[in-house]
Amino acid sequence: MWIYEKKLQFPVDIRCKDLRLAKALIAQYGGPAGELSACLQYLNQRFTMPTGQTKALLTDIGTEEIGHLEMIGTMVYQIMENASLCELKEAGLDGYYTLHGKGLFYSDPNGYNWTSDYISGMGDPITDLTSNIAAEQRAKQTYEYLMDLSCGNEDVLAPLRFLRAREIVHYQRFGEALETVKEYYNQKKYFC
């Protein structure tokens, strides 16, 4: 069960109309290393985790990622909200508009729709946690590229900085969980 909280994890108030940036930001909504991929990957892997610690961590990070998905959706929505059709066309969003209007959709800036092929779940805790460490690193890299593209716009940079920092923390926590899972299996082998 999940409970919705009627607030964002971090404030988002974007005044600029940088539509090309909105197009790029969609990468973190429905792209390969985006927040949808992250939350679905972690929440799905929970079922076969061996310890309370790993079950909790995947539940909690997966849940936080849903909040990040909401932040990215908010950023895209606010930039596109008052854009004219001419402005959308100039930014190369005419294809997007044709398919989705100004609605959000799980696709990437190049028009590829989200697919579960982006995520992994091997049913093995060590394999899955290793994959999550890599996923956090890919997301952090994507945020850095988006920050490069934001042309110093503080409204956009502040939430992106926050989200990038969270990827680093998640990377760290997954690394710690991986070590304890390895210890858990070593002990099991020893006592059996």
Add this chain to the structure above:
Amino acid sequence: MKKMNACPASNENSKQAMLLELQQLSFSLVDLNLFLDTHPDNQQAVADYNQLFQQYWDAKAAYELQYGPMNNFGHCPASYPWSWINDPWPWERGGSV
């Protein structure tokens, strides 16, 4: 932690300040929660968590009394008329800051 302004310049400023305080407190709790998941024996972190929990719930109750519920599904008392449906939602202007 940022303190609430006792004499707000306007209603909107007061709402923003209260919401920002809630975001700061709940962020600290999320971050401590993840830390505790991999450091369950850290007594100081558990004490910090409990202290922040109290601050968060007090701030949340004060916010909800004035601006409506932050949670539904029985996690927050309801007023009449049902105000869960009130704008703005978090993604809208004035909804998140």
